[in-house]
Amino acid sequence: MEGLRTLHAEHKLDFHGALAVLRNPKPERAKPRVRVSRRRGKLIEGIPAARKRRKAPALRAGTKTAKILRLLQRPTGASLAELTKATGWQAHSVRGFLSGAVKGKMRLRLISLKRDDGARAYRVASK
Numbered sequence: 001m002e003g004l005r006t007l008h009a010e011h012k013l014d015f016h017g018a019l020a021v022l023r024n025p026k027p028e029r030a031k032p033r034v035r036v037s038r039r040r041g042k043l044i045e046g047i048p049a050a051r052k053r054r055k056a057p058a059l060r061a062g063t064k065t066a067k068i069l070r071l072l073q074r075p076t077g078a079s080l081a082e083l084t085k086a087t088g089w090q091a092h093s094v095r096g097f098l099s100g101a102v103k104g105k106m107r108l109r110l111i112s113l114k115r116d117d118g119a120r121a122y123r124v125a126s127k
Helices: 002-011 015-023 064-072 080-087 091-105
Strands: 033-036 043-046 110-114 120-124
Touching: 064 080, 064 091, 064 120, 080 091, 080 120, 091 110
Parallel strands: none
Antiparallel strands: 033 043, 110 120
16 A cells, blocks of 8 residues: 555556556557568568558459459358359369458458358358
């Protein structure tokens, strides 16, 4: 209790303010974050800004990306066979596109679920 009284006298704080200072003695400030740049692979140090909600990506009609996203947005999702048939890609290319472009670059949340027939289906989670 003696520490609280001296802290109160030094900082002119009330009891609750003194407790907050004791719990977190350092002032709140943004910590610099080190990350790797996607384009050049360089280390970048910066203070993270407030996270903004990303807009839906603008898609050109008729592209394979648009076809895949349209299939993934269905309530039942799309199986790997449906995605390979729609794009003409091999299965490993579709899975790579889902993890790299859809989850990575577009930052969409992808859900994998098992259908009644045993086939795996993928679906983009609604907001």
